[in-house]
Amino acid sequence: MAKVATAHETRAFETDGIPARERLLACAASIFAKRGYAGASMAEIAAEADISKSTVFHHFGSKRALYLAVIETAAQDFAATLETVLEKTGPLDERLVDFQCQHMGHILSNELVTDLVLRELQKSQSTESVHLVRDVLSANFMRLVDFISEAQSQKLLNEALDPSVAALTLISANVFFFQHRKVLKHLPNFDYADRPQPYAKAVIDVIFHGLDRDRSE
Amino acid sequence: MAKVATAHETRAFETDGIPARERLLACAASIFAKRGYAGASMAEIAAEADISKSTVFHHFGSKRALYLAVIETAAQDFAATLETVLEKTGPLDERLVDFQCQHMGHILSNELVTDLVLRELQKSQSTESVHLVRDVLSANFMRLVDFISEAQSQKLLNEALDPSVAALTLISANVFFFQHRKVLKHLPNFDYADRPQPYAKAVIDVIFHGLDRDRSE
DNA sequence: GTCTATAATTCGATAGAC
DNA sequence: GTCTATCGAATTATAGAC
Numbered sequence: 241m242a243k244v245a246t247a248h249e250t251r252a253f254e255t256d257g258i259p260a261r262e263r264l265l266a267c268a269a270s271i272f273a274k275r276g277y278a279g280a281s282m283a284e285i286a287a288e289a290d291i292s293k294s295t296v297f298h299h300f301g302s303k304r305a306l307y308l309a310v311i312e313t314a315a316q317d318f319a320a321t322l323e324t325v326l327e328k329t330g331p332l333d334e335r336l337v338d339f340q341c342q343h344m345g346h347i348l349s350n351e352l353v354t355d356l357v358l359r360e361l362q363k364s365q366s367t368e369s370v371h372l373v374r375d376v377l378s379a380n381f382m383r384l385v386d387f388i389s390e391a392q393s394q395k396l397l398n399e400a401l402d403p404s405v406a407a408l409t410l411i412s413a414n415v416f417f418f419q420h421r422k423v424l425k426h427l428p429n430f431d432y433a434d435r436p437q438p439y440a441k442a443v444i445d446v447i448f449h450g451l452d453r454d455r456s457e
Numbered sequence: 458m459a460k461v462a463t464a465h466e467t468r469a470f471e472t473d474g475i476p477a478r479e480r481l482l483a484c485a486a487s488i489f490a491k492r493g494y495a496g497a498s499m500a501e502i503a504a505e506a507d508i509s510k511s512t513v514f515h516h517f518g519s520k521r522a523l524y525l526a527v528i529e530t531a532a533q534d535f536a537a538t539l540e541t542v543l544e545k546t547g548p549l550d551e552r553l554v555d556f557q558c559q560h561m562g563h564i565l566s567n568e569l570v571t572d573l574v575l576r577e578l579q580k581s582q583s584t585e586s587v588h589l590v591r592d593v594l595s596a597n598f599m600r601l602v603d604f605i606s607e608a609q610s611q612k613l614l615n616e617a618l619d620p621s622v623a624a625l626t627l628i629s630a631n632v633f634f635f636q637h638r639k640v641l642k643h644l645p646n647f648d649y650a651d652r653p654q655p656y657a658k659a660v661i662d663v664i665f666h667g668l669d670r671d672r673s674e
Numbered sequence: 675g676t677c678t679a680t681a682a683t684t685c686g687a688t689a690g691a692c
Numbered sequence: 693g694t695c696t697a698t699c700g701a702a703t704t705a706t707a708g709a710c
Contacts, residue, residue, distance in 0.1 A: 281682085283680090291698080292699045292700075294684085297682085297684080298696085339694095361636075378645060382645060385646060395531055400662070401659075404644070405662075408647075409629075415629075419578075419579060421580055426588075427591070427598060430623055431619075432621075441495075443624040445619075446619075447667065448667055448669055449667045450665055452614070452615060452667065
C-alpha cells in the first residue's frame with residue numbers, strides 16, 4: 241500500500257501515467273510471445289506487471305486491444321529507428337547496409353514480439369486485428385518504399401526497378417534469416433548462420449550490385 | 458480387390474509397390490497438411506488412400522517415417538524441376554527468371570506440403586526429423602548454389618558475391634511471398650499480391666540488375 | 675446435458691493531482 | 693470538485709469433466 245502511494249508521487253507531469261502502461265506493455269509482450277494469444281491470461285500479465293487486473297482493463301479496454309497495442313508499439317519502435325537510418329546522408333549502398341543491419345538487429349533483439357507478429361500474419365483471420373496489424377506494419381513498409389522511390393527520382397538508384405519489390409526483397413531476406421536461423425546452421429557451405437549482421441551486409445551486396453557480370457568495381 | 462490385384466501385377470520390377478505407395482503419400486500429404494502432425498491419424502490416412510492400416514505400416518514403418526517420406530518426396534519432386542530448369546541454356550537472366558518462376562509455381566501448387574515443411578522448419582526440434590528435412594532440402598539448395606558458383610567461374614555472373622547468400626535471397630523472396638500472400642493484398646502501392654509469377658520475375662530484375670544506378674540497358 | 679474450473683470483463687469505491 | 697489511476701469483489705463466458 242505504502243509502495244503504491246509512493247509510485248503515485250514519482251509521476252509529476254503527463255496526463256496519463258507512463259510507467260505503469262509501459263511496464264504493462266512489456267510484460268504483455270513477453271507473456272503473449274511465450275504462451276500465444278489464447279494461452280496468455282490477463283491475470284498472469286497483471287501479476288507480472290504488479291498491477292491489478294482491473295487496472296489493465298482500465299488502460300486497454302480488452303485483451304484483444306492489449307494484444308494489438310503490443311504489436312503496434314513494436315512497429316512504432318522500429319519506425320523511430322527507421323527514421324533515424326533513412327535520414328542519414330552518404331553513399332546509397334552504405335545507407336542500405338545500415339538499414340538492413342538495423343532491421344536485422346531490431347527483429348533479433350525483439351525476437352519474441354517478432355515471432356508474435358509473424359504468427360499473427362500467418363493466420364489470415366479477417367478480423368480487425370489483422371487490419372490494424374497491416375495498417376501499422378504497412379506504414380513502415382511504405383516509408384522504405386518512399387525512400388527507394390525518392391532515391392530513384394534523384395537518379396541515385398536504378399529507376400527501372402519496382403521500388404516495392406525491392407523493399408520487399410530486402411525485408412524478405414531478413415525475415416527468412418530470422419525465421420530459419422536455427423536450421424541454417426546445418427546448410428553446408430553457408431558461413432553466415434550465426435552472423436546476422438554480416439549476412440545482412442552480404443544481402444545488400446547482392447541486391448545493390450546485382451548478380452549481373454559487368455561489374456567494374 | 459480385383460483392382461488391387463491388378464495393380465500388383467503391373468509392377469514387374471522394383472522391390473516395393475509403387476502405385477499404392479504413391480497414393481498413400483499423396484493422401485498423407487493432404488491430411489498432415491490439413492490436421493498437422495499430431496492431429497493426423499494413421500487410420501484416416503489409410504482410409505483416404507483406401508488401404509488398410511497394416512499396409513501403411515508395411516510401407517512406412519511408423520507415422521514419423523511416413524511424415525518424413527511426404528516431405529522428402531516433395532523435395533525430390535522439386536529437385537527434378539530444378540534439374541530441368543538449370544540445365545537449360547540461354548542468357549543467365551532468363552534462366553534465373555525461369556528458376557524463380559518455377560520455384561514460385563512449385564511452392565504454390567504444393568501449398569499444403571509447403572506449409573507443412575515451413576511449420577516443420579520453424580520448431581527447431583533437434584529430432585531425427587529436422588535432420589532429414591535439412592539434409593533433403595539442403596540438396597536442392599546446394600544445387601542452386603553450385604549453379605550460381607559455376608556461372609561465376611565462367612564469368613557469367615558477378616564473382617564478387619557470395620553464391621549461397623544470393624541463392625538464399627532468391628528463395629527468401631519466394632517463400633516470404635508465399636507465406637504472406639494473403640495479407641500482401643492490403644499493402645498500398647503493391648501490385649503483385651495476386652500475381653506471383655510477375656512478382657518472381659520482378660524479384661529477378663532487382664537481384665540480377667541490382668539497385669545501383671549505373672544501368673546502361 | 676449439467677457441473678465446474680478457469681479466465682475475461684464489469685462494477686463500485688478509494689485516493690491523490692489539478 | 694472533477695479526473696484519472698488504482699484496486700477488490702462480483703459477474704459473465706467458456707471449455708472440459710462427468
